[in-house]
Amino acid sequence: MITMAEEDTQRSVYELLQLMSSLNDTRRAILLALGHIYPRSVSGVQLSRLIGYSGKSRSLYRGVLTHLQEDKMILIDQLTPKLYSIRINNEHPLLGVLVDMCRAYGKEVKSLYLKAMEEE
Amino acid sequence: MDQLLMKARALHNERKKIAFSALLIAGTVAFYLFYSPGIIDLPPPDWFPSGWIQGFEVVASFNTIAFFLALGLMVLAYSVWTWAFLPSPAAIYTMGVLRGILGPDVIIRQSIGKKFRVMLEGGNHIDVSCSIKGLGGEWFNYRLVSSKVEGENLDSIALRHGMSIQDGHFTSHVSNDELHSRTLLLAKAMMFVNAN
Numbered sequence: 001m002i003t004m005a006e007e008d009t010q011r012s013v014y015e016l017l018q019l020m021s022s023l024n025d026t027r028r029a030i031l032l033a034l035g036h037i038y039p040r041s042v043s044g045v046q047l048s049r050l051i052g053y054s055g056k057s058r059s060l061y062r063g064v065l066t067h068l069q070e071d072k073m074i075l076i077d078q079l080t081p082k083l084y085s086i087r088i089n090n091e092h093p094l095l096g097v098l099v100d101m102c103r104a105y106g107k108e109v110k111s112l113y114l115k116a117m118e119e120e
Numbered sequence: 121m122d123q124l125l126m127k128a129r130a131l132h133n134e135r136k137k138i139a140f141s142a143l144l145i146a147g148t149v150a151f152y153l154f155y156s157p158g159i160i161d162l163p164p165p166d167w168f169p170s171g172w173i174q175g176f177e178v179v180a181s182f183n184t185i186a187f188f189l190a191l192g193l194m195v196l197a198y199s200v201w202t203w204a205f206l207p208s209p210a211a212i213y214t215m216g217v218l219r220g221i222l223g224p225d226v227i228i229r230q231s232i233g234k235k236f237r238v239m240l241e242g243g244n245h246i247d248v249s250c251s252i253k254g255l256g257g258e259w260f261n262y263r264l265v266s267s268k269v270e271g272e273n274l275d276s277i278a279l280r281h282g283m284s285i286q287d288g289h290f291t292s293h294v295s296n297d298e299l300h301s302r303t304l305l306l307a308k309a310m311m312f313v314n315a316n
Contacts, residue, residue, distance in 0.1 A: 019282045022301035063258045067293040071284050093280055 009097075016094040026051065026064050034074060034088035035095065035102045036110045037117070041077075041087035046117050121259070125296055128210035129259055132252055135207070139198050146194055154187040162186055206234045206250055210260060214250060217299050222307060243267075244310055246303070262299055264306055266290040271313045281309040 002010070020028055029051035034042070042050065048060055065086065068074045073092055077085045090099050102110070121129075153159050162182040206214070215228055218238055227239040236248040247265040268288045271277075278285040282305055283292040290309055294302045 015280050018305065019280075022282060022298060022305050024295050024297045027298075063261075071282055071292055072279055073282070093276055 012094060012097045016097050019094055020098075026053065026060075027068060030064065030068065031073060031088065031095065031098070032102075033113055034086065035098045036106050036113050038088050038090060038099045038102065040114075041085040042117065044084055044086065047086055050113060050116060121296065122213055124209040124213040124216075125260055128207040128213070131207040131209065135202075139201075143194055143198065147191055150187055150190045154183045154190075160186070202252075204232045204234070206252070210250065210252075213296075214248065214262075214299070218248065218303065221300055221304050240307070240310065242314060244314070246306060246310075248299075248303075258295055260296040262294050262296065264290075264292050264294060264303065266306055266310055269310060269313045271316055274313070277309055277312060281305040283309065 020031065023031070030047065033047070033050040037050075044058070044061055044065075047053075048055070053060060061084070065074065065076060069076050072089055073095060075087055075089050079085055088095055088099060090096050160183065211230065214236060215230070218228055218236065219226060222238060222240070229237045229239070231237065234250045234252075236250075238246045238248065240246065244267045246267070247263075249263045249265075251261050251263070253259055264283075266289050269290060270288065274285050274288070278290050281290070282302065283290045285291065290306055292302060292306070
């Protein structure tokens with residue numbers, strides 16, 4: 001017998017799974033990386049290193065990141081004309097679940113991501 | 121990237137080269153026609169005040185204006201053409217993917233401007249418009265827009281399907297490799313709204 005709360009969680013996880021698998025490699029990698037390092041935010045250059053993006057980070061901004069922002073999956077704050085801070089939208093009904101799971105079970109991965117970010 | 125899209129991309133690049141060389145040739149011909157004495161000699165229009173004409177001809181002849189107009193028309197024709205038509209392999213790919221997800225009998229109307237309208241049951245539709253090499257250098261991006269939806273918690277439903285809501289339409293930008301899965305999600309979201 002599953003309780004109401006468990007059913008809600010299961011439904012959210014199902015929908016999250018569906019959402020994540022509907023996205024392409026780049027977007028999925030961005031959300032996973034940002035979900036793990038939450039509540040930290042990253043710059044475009046750091047993000048492209050985290051996801052192993054070979055192109056210029058500027059081309060990320062004009063395509064993928066803008067579209068993710070339109071769909072309210074990530075939040076982008078412009079700190080200076082050239083520096084942006086990018087973080088996952090924790091208020092998103094499904095990505096909030098992702099963040100919770102990453103925080104609960106993803107400590108090792110998080111430390112790997114953080115280490116990758118520090119190296120210059 | 122899908123084989124068909126690779127073909128479409130090659131075709132697109134090829135067409136660009138052809139159009140550019142055609143523009144060069146046509147431009148040269150137009151230059152010859154307008155600037156060789158005796159072939160075309162445009163008289164100034166009658167209704168124009170003659171003082172203005174004299175002043176104007178110090179700066180540029182009417183042939184020069186006509187020449188630039190001709191060039192402008194050529195560029196305009198090319199941009200209208202690229203705006204209006206998707207290379208056919210890409211159109212086949214798009215139709216194939218949409219049919220694959222929504223059933224082989226679904227009615228898809230293709231219209232000028234690289235747009236597709238998918239008619240769903242119950243009078244709903246999805247508008248799919250394609251852009252080639254849009255911002256960010258991604259090839260073949262699609263914009264999905266659903267028909268107007270009404271109901272409660274639309275914002276939350278949209279977010280849960282990876283979309284946003286704009287003026288009562290579910291909207292999202294997707295890349296070509298997401299077209300299949302995210303159209304599915306969009307159709308699911310619309311079914312969800314209609315069921316409630």
